[in-house]
Amino acid sequence: MDKENHPGLDPQDWDEYRAQAHALLDACIDRLTEAREHPWVPVPPEIQAGYAIPSAPLPLDTLRETLVSQVMPYSTGNTHPRFFGWVHGTGLATGLLSEMVAATMNSNLGGRDHGLNYMEREVIAWARDTFGFPKTASGLLVAGTSQATVIAMAAARIRALGTEVRKKGIHGTPPLTIYSGAAAHNALRKAIELLGIGTDHLRLVPDGENGPDPKELERLILADKANGLMPMALVATAGSVDLGRFDNLNAMADLAAKHGLWLHIDGAFGAWTRLADEPWRSLSNGIERADSVACDFHKWMYVPYDCGLILIRDEAEHRAAFAARPSYLAAQDQGLGGGEPWFCDYGIDLSRGNRALKIWSALAHYGSERLGAAITANCAQAALMGKLVSTTPDMALAAPVVSNLCSFSADTTLSVPGQSELNTRIAMDLQMSGEVVFSTTVVNGTTVLRAAITNHRTTAEDIRLAIRAVERARNEKRTA
Numbered sequence: 001m002d003k004e005n006h007p008g009l010d011p012q013d014w015d016e017y018r019a020q021a022h023a024l025l026d027a028c029i030d031r032l033t034e035a036r037e038h039p040w041v042p043v044p045p046e047i048q049a050g051y052a053i054p055s056a057p058l059p060l061d062t063l064r065e066t067l068v069s070q071v072m073p074y075s076t077g078n079t080h081p082r083f084f085g086w087v088h089g090t091g092l093a094t095g096l097l098s099e100m101v102a103a104t105m106n107s108n109l110g111g112r113d114h115g116l117n118y119m120e121r122e123v124i125a126w127a128r129d130t131f132g133f134p135k136t137a138s139g140l141l142v143a144g145t146s147q148a149t150v151i152a153m154a155a156a157r158i159r160a161l162g163t164e165v166r167k168k169g170i171h172g173t174p175p176l177t178i179y180s181g182a183a184a185h186n187a188l189r190k191a192i193e194l195l196g197i198g199t200d201h202l203r204l205v206p207d208g209e210n211g212p213d214p215k216e217l218e219r220l221i222l223a224d225k226a227n228g229l230m231p232m233a234l235v236a237t238a239g240s241v242d243l244g245r246f247d248n249l250n251a252m253a254d255l256a257a258k259h260g261l262w263l264h265i266d267g268a269f270g271a272w273t274r275l276a277d278e279p280w281r282s283l284s285n286g287i288e289r290a291d292s293v294a295c296d297f298h299k300w301m302y303v304p305y306d307c308g309l310i311l312i313r314d315e316a317e318h319r320a321a322f323a324a325r326p327s328y329l330a331a332q333d334q335g336l337g338g339g340e341p342w343f344c345d346y347g348i349d350l351s352r353g354n355r356a357l358k359i360w361s362a363l364a365h366y367g368s369e370r371l372g373a374a375i376t377a378n379c380a381q382a383a384l385m386g387k388l389v390s391t392t393p394d395m396a397l398a399a400p401v402v403s404n405l406c407s408f409s410a411d412t413t414l415s416v417p418g419q420s421e422l423n424t425r426i427a428m429d430l431q432m433s434g435e436v437v438f439s440t441t442v443v444n445g446t447t448v449l450r451a452a453i454t455n456h457r458t459t460a461e462d463i464r465l466a467i468r469a470v471e472r473a474r475n476e477k478r479t480a
């Protein structure tokens, strides 16, 4: 065969492809319907070894068989109803449908004139309205809150230093400073490092139950101004990753306004309390006053990984931080090169996969009310877990349950090191047994069990089972 006459990479036999694809779809749906039977399991060494790239091409039926038996069983386990580790979303059945269509379309949402770009705009408009941002606000779907934070801080830096910073960098400018409560997520540190600001210029104030004390933040802002530094941004947390606490967003907004600082809100999961019933909805009151909000659809909106959002109040500031078009990307009035504005002008990536369709499908099929009811249920389940912990002898909460997080110690009769060791042991044992996934965190020097409930498959009975499992594991250790 001539080299220029390559047959392409599409299947040679579409009938065979169709048969294998249908069988695979059935296996995927089986997996979803049996989610309760499939907790996380460790990846056996022979399975890991089997992931080496095959030396000879696999026929389609072998590929399907491998995907079903060697790949699908070894997930993160976060599709299971008693997965409460870290803050992991749990996926939606609509995701299977939208990802199938997305893979078929293979769209690049960096720009140009085609359907899913319009869909991403609608998804952003929905989020903008949900958070009470003005119609003129801009946004972008990104990998997650970490990337969203970089974009927010880049826009804030433009406000502080002007667009000159894109050419000259921060050389010779007064040091920029950023202020936050100590509960700020590590994503903020990464963003500050990447933008050349440096974490020495991140001022963290200890958190109370409503976040950092605004008076203490103000004291630091004034001191920095007096010393010739340039306060740039105030970062508020709506849903802290350790304890699910919320800063007083209105107090943070007042402070930012008073000192002319950019207010960024990290609402990775907590921003979605906007869709919940009271008393949880009010936790995010004031979010509408931010200059930027970062949040994730892949956590508490349950949308399959990955998908975060950056929303920026002032479109011009957002655009000024990123827009630049070399000649080969010039805009056209008509045709595929039209479709302005292009998403590549609002963030880091030029080529961008489709993240819009999985969100759109979820919003279209479930609607905000049903999604909100699932978020409300998760908060109520965390409250139930807190109640069970408080009424189980020798167990105690490590902090009050505010939203969807519950942190506790399994045996308060032990010393602090003894509790830390026991809680870590119980987390590992229960993960290994497949009964329930807790992760751990450190509260006041003690390693405690931590449940972050962002799981629409969880029932009240799952919560009871989870606490009984901890109690049983603890009692077994006592008698061992």
Ligand SMILES: *Cc1c(COP(=O)(O)O)cnc(C)c1O
Pocket: 087, 143, 144, 145, 146, 147, 185, 187, 239, 240, 241, 266, 267, 268, 269, 296, 308
């Ligand atoms: C998860 C999380 C982040 C980071 O978000 P990614 O989507 O993992 O990049 C930032 N802040 C908070 C509060 C989080 O929970």
